Amino acid sequence: MDRNLSPDLPIVIGVSTRALFDLEEEHAVFKNQGVAAYTALQREREEELLKEGTAFEVIRRLLALNDQDRRLIDVAVLSQNSPDLSLRAFKSFEHYGLPIRRGSFTSGRPVAPFVKAWNIDLFLSNDDKDVREALAGGAAAAKLGPPPCVQCDPHTDEVRIVFDGDSVLFSEESDLIFKEHGLDTFLVHEREYAKVPMNPGPFGNFLQKLAKVREIFMRPDGVSKIRIGLVTARNAPAHARVIHTLRDWGTPVDEIHLVGSAPKAGFLQAIGAHIFFDDQKKHVDGAAEVVPAGHVPGPHDPEELVIVAEN
Template sequence: MTGSDRELLSEKPLRIGISTRALFDLEEEHRVLSEQGVQAYASLQRDRESTVIKKGTGFDVVDRLLKLNEPDYPPYVEVILLSRNSPDLSLRAFHSIDYYGLAVKTGSFTSGRSLAPFIPAWEIDLFLSNEADDVKAAIAAGTAAARLGPPPRAREGRHEDEVRIAFDGDAVVFSPESDEIFKEQGLPGFLKHEVENATKPMDVGPFGNFMKKLSILRNIYLRDDGVSRVRIAIVTARNAPAHARVINTLRAWGTPADEAHFVGRREKSTILAAFGAHIFFDDQEKHVVGASQLVPSGHVPGPHDPDLPIIPAG
């Protein structure tokens, strides 16, 4: 850890924006909204105002990140609640936040309007939501964002003092440049391109800057034995020889991953469960759907057809 890292995040914390439906399990209430309308939904929420909401897909990672903050020291992590609920319905959310002891004090409630304008206004580094339009708008504005899937069937309380975050590589942490090579030239052209450019760092993708800032937080909690309370993994369909460019890019960025899993054609879900991911981000819906059965997962919107393979293993 360096003093400059602490000062950097104290002056400009890692800011997570999260919707109420991403933080809490409000699927029943959302069904009422979809099927019966706003008035029925508002009535149900007011009737349940004193009822604590169950934890949602994004709860665990938010809770763990906030617990990294040190008492009597400016926070390294801030979480802002961004909700399409009306201000009148904000009481239940903050009642549940207080019940769980989350250090979330600020937020915006827009009465059904888009949250997109408030993401840059709050200087959000990562936005988590179940609303596809808000997620796409956030990414278009240059903010890392993901649409969360349902909560996993079972929640495991492993690694209580850590936060473990896993990322896909291409079109998530890294730019979609190599994806485009694959689409235009096929697998042989892709492999040739990656071998020839193995030492050339890739450009940042939609989550590149978020990972760089997360790495500063990782460094603050890095012990002398090289282990941090913030653990980062890359889980990618790349395998050798295309793996080398991933490692060289991370070196060039100064953002080492604690783990890298080059899974080829293998499903990612079991690898993510073994890693103990508290959240996983991928740009292919099929990987998110599979992983969300075992770990909290979020889809990063991209230019791909969700049914087409992206950079399959050679």
């Protein structure tokens, strides 16, 4: 069945400079004082290295999967910052050993129109409008917040990427049934369709490509450098459809946590996630205190916490 899932590699990631580096002070100057003041500040600090931001660690680890014979991950910078920042940014890439050599710098203009031009699979940004437009254009996209207070364990070469299910990996169909008809109807529906695979959500295609990379690094003991997790408010019996969907897609996950109404942050910290994606802002805000987290704008009221599970 065609669900618009394509496994072609490399994975192309677009990341804003503010997602990759800590540029909050400079961005405040840009917003409050304008382009001229911002440009002057960047020129003044041109020789200063940029500090690591929210997306830095996951991008570093993903790029480390490449070798001389195989390019599995490609990264382009898509930045609303001025071209003056490009000198400082590329100097910082070189210092940190990040092989990033391409990008777009637009001096305040939206970068979403360039997501398609770059053929982006995953777009990480701090700009809500760019993220929403990238999603509308068919890319997986998430709005990142500040870096977490807790640092992940550096003594491993794993890349641990964790997702929510409905409205992220899977379509919003089941979420909308819950929203419109309530929990009882949702559970009846999921029991009835337990073996009917769900359609992909905004991150479905990205998962397909990520699973391909995971397979490339799979060892005989069943462990890969890519570790994929799912932390979802679903629990039994609604979890069965998740398992059957992942089987149908050929995208097994390494771990799944059916947390119901429990906060997700503790599970993500225990996993040591290098990034987590969820469509509910309250889950993202809680997770962002302990792991890098991205909000995938979806069908829910950002102030309403939706738990599609029996307690």
